[in-house]
Amino acid sequence: MTACAGHSRETAAPAQLAGARPLTIGLLNNMPDAALGATEQQFAGLLAEAADGAAIELRLYALPGVRRGPDARAVISARYESAAALPAASLDGLIVTGLEPRAADLRDEPYWPALAGVIDWADTAGLPTVWSCLAAHAAVLRLDGVRRRPLAAKLSGVFASEPVSDDPLIAGAASPILTPHSRLNGLAEADLVGAGHEILARSPAAGVDAFVRRGRGPALFLQGHPEYDVDTLAREYLRDVGRFLEGRRPAHPRPPTGYFDAETEARLGALAAASQARPDPSCLPRYRAALQRAQPHHTWRASSVRLYRNWLAEAAERSEATRWQDRSFMGPAA
16 A cells, blocks of 8 residues: 555555556546646546556546636547547546636536536436545535535645545545645534534545545545646746736735745745735746745645545456346346
């Protein structure tokens, strides 16, 4: 087992994926245009590393109603299937990403009817599903009426959480579990527990990290982004700084917590002080230069691989059981 520094929990060992038949995983990629391709690569790389020798076919799906520019529309037209094709896809598992929120109430987003349909179908079908960040907020709102709550400021950084469950999805997880978070809203633990969800890991600073709902099938909800590349938080920070300098964001963003080295933090702090006094878009290259000198570490990778390896193992076990059940209804061969 690959582990971060710290001790490993004594839990039941997850099923092994080595030797399993090829798994078909759907990725409903709702990320903004600038992150569309990077998100594909992040999940493809993480799943390949977590597969433990099993072959993974990643199939791409797009949700109607998400605002796209012409370049992204061309990519989606060439390489993606519509979310409407999901029920006939014979998937072993599904990952649904988040996207930048625009409306205060998710039900007012233009894509809400289509996303609600995917949530209803995945729940009814019992398909092992990962709901990531805003998709997690949308799913618990649709299924249980649990509402997200605005945070005082954007939560951005790498946060340590403690496993608080013996669920197989976090079997073998090192303590602490490290996860990047990047969000403006959160879910209250009391609301989730009251709706029947089991908390898997929580952070004193970031709140609930991961939780599960075991109905017809396992639904894994992640408020963070285990799939992020080592530089994703830096790129998001630079994007948010640019928005502030252009007057499209009211406050200068804070650097991601637990991510940069002290020297980079000091450089960014000096730049932020100058920019807050006089915002000027021409200062953005100075931020870019400071970030190019930074060397954040991929401290969360081992935690991410363990989580997705456990999820893939459960998806494989469930798929085999479902196929056996399907055969049992065919009757004797003629």
